[in-house]
Amino acid sequence: MLVNLLQYLVSFLLIFICLFIGKGIQSLLGVSIPGSIFGMLILFALLATNVVPLKWVKPGASLFIRYMVFLFVPISVGLMQHFDVLISSALPILASTLGGTFIVLVSLSFTLDRLLKRGAK
Numbered sequence: 040m041l042v043n044l045l046q047y048l049v050s051f052l053l054i055f056i057c058l059f060i061g062k063g064i065q066s067l068l069g070v071s072i073p074g075s076i077f078g079m080l081i082l083f084a085l086l087a088t089n090v091v092p093l094k095w096v097k098p099g100a101s102l103f104i105r106y107m108v109f110l111f112v113p114i115s116v117g118l119m120q121h122f123d124v125l126i127s128s129a130l131p132i133l134a135s136t137l138g139g140t141f142i143v144l145v146s147l148s149f150t151l152d153r154l155l156k157r158g159a160k
Contacts, residue, residue, distance in 0.1 A: 043098075050099030053091060057082040 061078025085091040103110075118125065125132070 046095075046098045047102070050096050053085075053096055054082065054099050054103075057085070 058075060058078040060081055061076065062074030064077045065072060065074035082091075082096070086093060086096065
């Protein structure tokens with residue numbers, strides 16, 4: 040039992056250290072990219088280079104993924120508090136979502152077409 044508790048503690052500690060370093064990088068750079076993204080990239084780099092073994096991070100990450108749905112409850116409640124703003128902005132949100140999706144699909148199809156033609160030659 041103590042070993043499992045220590046594994047979870049080490050796992051959470053590694054994840055949160057990467058998160059706080061990412062937030063520090065975000066505040067130092069002053070960019071609009073969230074610090075959590077920087078933290079995930081740091082954790083990915085540590086795992087990809089085997090500086091941190093996967094077995095050190097897996098218990099906490101599995102627990103986060105298992106209960107991820109509960110982490111979205113506060114966000115959903117916050118969105119419901121601003122429901123009138125969302126409804127008044129629904130058309131621009133829908134247009135940007137569909138337009139962005141269309142742009143990504145078209146650019147991806149042209150890029151893939153060029154790469155496949157280049158590979159066939």
